[in-house]
Amino acid sequence: MIVDCDIHxxxxxxxxxxxxLSDHWQEYIRTSAFKGAVDTAYPPRAPTTLAPGAEPLTSVxxxxxxxxxxxxxxxxxxxxxxxxDGLHNPDTAAAMAAAVNDWLIAEWLEPExxxxxxxxxxxxxxxLAAAExxxxxxxxxxxxxxxxxxxxxxYGNRRYVPIFDAAARHDLVxxxxxxxxxxxxxxxxxxxxxxxEEYVGMAxxxxxQVLSLIVxxxxxxxPGLRVALVEGGWTWxxxxxxxxxxxxxxxxxxxxxxxxxxxxxIRERMRLTLQPMDAPPKAGHLLQVMDALGSDExxxxxxxxxxxxxxxxxxxxxxxxxxxxxxxxxxxxYRL
Amino acid sequence: MIVDCDIHxxxxxxxxxxxxLSDHWQEYIRTSAFKGAVDTAYPPRAPTTLAPGAEPLTSVxxxxxxxxxxxxxxxxxxxxxxxxDGLHNPDTAAAMAAAVNDWLIAEWLEPExxxxxxxxxxxxxxxLAAAExxxxxxxxxxxxxxxxxxxxxxYGNRRYVPIFDAAARHDLVxxxxxxxxxxxxxxxxxxxxxxxEEYVGMAxxxxxQVLSLIVxxxxxxxPGLRVALVEGGWTWxxxxxxxxxxxxxxxxxxxxxxxxxxxxxIRERMRLTLQPMDAPPKAGHLLQVMDALGSDExxxxxxxxxxxxxxxxxxxxxxxxxxxxxxxxxxxxYRL
Numbered sequence: 001m002i003v004d005c006d007i008h009x010x011x012x013x014x015x016x017x018x019x020x021l022s023d024h025w026q027e028y029i030r031t032s033a034f035k036g037a038v039d040t041a042y043p044p045r046a047p048t049t050l051a052p053g054a055e056p057l058t059s060v061x062x063x064x065x066x067x068x069x070x071x072x073x074x075x076x077x078x079x080x081x082x083x084x085d086g087l088h089n090p091d092t093a094a095a096m097a098a099a100v101n102d103w104l105i106a107e108w109l110e111p112e113x114x115x116x117x118x119x120x121x122x123x124x125x126x127x128l129a130a131a132e133x134x135x136x137x138x139x140x141x142x143x144x145x146x147x148x149x150x151x152x153x154x155y156g157n158r159r160y161v162p163i164f165d166a167a168a169r170h171d172l173v174x175x176x177x178x179x180x181x182x183x184x185x186x187x188x189x190x191x192x193x194x195x196x197e198e199y200v201g202m203a204x205x206x207x208x209q210v211l212s213l214i215v216x217x218x219x220x221x222x223p224g225l226r227v228a229l230v231e232g233g234w235t236w237x238x239x240x241x242x243x244x245x246x247x248x249x250x251x252x253x254x255x256x257x258x259x260x261x262x263x264x265x266i267r268e269r270m271r272l273t274l275q276p277m278d279a280p281p282k283a284g285h286l287l288q289v290m291d292a293l294g295s296d297e298x299x300x301x302x303x304x305x306x307x308x309x310x311x312x313x314x315x316x317x318x319x320x321x322x323x324x325x326x327x328x329x330x331x332x333x334y335r336l
Numbered sequence: 337m338i339v340d341c342d343i344h345x346x347x348x349x350x351x352x353x354x355x356x357l358s359d360h361w362q363e364y365i366r367t368s369a370f371k372g373a374v375d376t377a378y379p380p381r382a383p384t385t386l387a388p389g390a391e392p393l394t395s396v397x398x399x400x401x402x403x404x405x406x407x408x409x410x411x412x413x414x415x416x417x418x419x420x421d422g423l424h425n426p427d428t429a430a431a432m433a434a435a436v437n438d439w440l441i442a443e444w445l446e447p448e449x450x451x452x453x454x455x456x457x458x459x460x461x462x463x464l465a466a467a468e469x470x471x472x473x474x475x476x477x478x479x480x481x482x483x484x485x486x487x488x489x490x491y492g493n494r495r496y497v498p499i500f501d502a503a504a505r506h507d508l509v510x511x512x513x514x515x516x517x518x519x520x521x522x523x524x525x526x527x528x529x530x531x532x533e534e535y536v537g538m539a540x541x542x543x544x545q546v547l548s549l550i551v552x553x554x555x556x557x558x559p560g561l562r563v564a565l566v567e568g569g570w571t572w573x574x575x576x577x578x579x580x581x582x583x584x585x586x587x588x589x590x591x592x593x594x595x596x597x598x599x600x601x602i603r604e605r606m607r608l609t610l611q612p613m614d615a616p617p618k619a620g621h622l623l624q625v626m627d628a629l630g631s632d633e634x635x636x637x638x639x640x641x642x643x644x645x646x647x648x649x650x651x652x653x654x655x656x657x658x659x660x661x662x663x664x665x666x667x668x669x670y671r672l
């Protein structure tokens with residue numbers, strides 16, 4: 001069984017969302033310059049946008065042809081990185097998120113039982129995000145909540161508790177995904193100058209969030225919480241686990257709700273998608289990093305379709321581990 | 337030959353600096369609440385502040401007894417993490433930095449030829465920092481400029497060029513060191529809640545700065561530039577090199593001044609102090625990470641005295657590598 005845990009539906013143009021918006025928002029969009037959260041880091045058909053031979057994922061037919069049938073994938077999780085977190089009007093953000101989710105249900109999940117999807121939420125106002133999760137969280141096609149990894153405060157911050165509370169009510173995974181437009185700098189040293197700094201540096205934001213969720217006690221407060229890290233790389237994880245476990249020994253009186261070393265929360269409750277792999281030039285080093293993860297249950301196969309990655313699992317990976325990464329880990333984690 | 341590349345002089349109380357301040361600043365301090373940059377993350381004699389048996393490094397005598405003679409160290413680099421970057425009055429910052437540097441010359445470097453030191457500079461106003469480097473940069477005791485790793489903008493930003501220019505004029509290493517108080521959040525996702533997030537997360541700020549210095553072209557602009565990363569860990573480096581090299585292939589048209597892959601700049605021009613080691617539970621994993629660095633010339637021995645670290649170099653490290661780390665790498669890098 002192969003589960004592709006990260007394929008990207010093309011951001012829908014606003015016309016595609018109009019049927020899922022109320023009369024009020026339809027009129028608002030028709031009579032103003034606002035045309036939805038249209039900003040994207042992926043220019044149409046640029047080399048970084050499309051892998052060779054790939055088509056933009058604009059419809060369920062493309063998903064069937066290029067992913068499910070084309071790659072013998074049994075189940076795929078559709079992520080639509082619709083940038084509602086960049087919308088500062090909270091009601092607009094909530095309306096657009098709901099429209100995207102209803103579009104996902106009607107045009108992806110209902111026609112194709114091999115697809116699953118992530119719930120888009122207005123993260124700036126956690127109470128509205130929770131309401132959206134409550135509205136559609138029991139639809140069997142939704143397996144997780146989509147939070148852009150960039151945020152105004154680290155997600156362990158208590159202001160975000162309503163989102164985690166709602167995810168718990170519907171037994172949904174919380175996923176942190178590449179990107180976001182919260183308005184604050186994407187580094188711990190202010191604004192960088194170049195996109196390569198934003199892209200490469202996204203791995204540091206993932207590290208910040210992993211640490212925050214653990215030490216704020218999110219996993220202690222929500223015993224059923226599972227967190228997926230999507231498209232953030234994973235070869236940085238061993239070093240982070242070593243550092244945080246060591247420093248936690250000296251500083252844990254600050255965070256007494258943690259009942260086990262930080263790496264134990266990671267191994268039990270967090271999973272990471274395979275791409276981008278940030279693979280080393282020597283395949284041997286990649287196997288060493290996989291060994292240093294301390295578990296063969298952490299990685300979830302993902303193609304990141306239609307984006308391009310040329311790295312692959314090492315040829316000499318044990319067959320049992322390969323099976324876990326390709327499908328078993330995801331099936332257990334998402335309860336598919 | 338053993339070179340300890342990071343020992344910490346205790347932050348001097350303001351009384352100790354008065355002899356090195358002009359009448360104006362002496363009066364200013366005596367008649368106001370301002371008592372220098374006294375904030376410190378190290379409470380006196382707390383377990384995190386002092387290793388067992390260590391004494392606070394309050395004078396050159398302690399350095400002799402506990403480091404130079406006590407540990408058979410041939411040369412040691414004294415870092416005084418005096419927080420001038422937290423002072424927003426630029427003239428105050430410049431005056432206090434100059435006082436600390438003159439205090440370092442008079443009370444550490446002149447009495448003890450086995451010591452070297454880092455120049456404290458007012459980083460908020462790069463032109464003033466450059467002037468301070470020009471004032472004392474030719475003193476043979478100073479081997480590097482001290483920049484707190486946290487900053488308002490990544491250090492590759494063009495606003496900081498005057499500092500790098502001055503370092504080049506005096507052939508000084510530029511060192512990025514743990515800490516800083518620039519006023520902006522220390523993560524790419526806003527303000528965290530706990531000190532453990534600031535401490536562990538400092539490694540992510542180091543990663544941000546490494547990336548910035550490379551892609552902004554600092555090493556291309558200054559062919560003699562060498563950068564030391566002090567007290568930031570180093571087990572995160574292989575993963576960062578893999579990620580940035582890979583993404584640079586796709587994005588290098590953004591930064592055409594880079595003439596070689598990012599990891600080549602790191603291996604040629606950057607060095608990292610040994611502590612904190614963020615060592616894995618299995619010694620074998622540590623040797624694997626050292627191998628993945630791709631060079632045995634990157635690490636510089638440091639005790640971080642008087643702070644406490646219980647990790648050591650692996651017993652089965654090849655003797656030639658051990659010698660390089662303990663002294664040869666530092667001697668070549670700092671031209672000692």
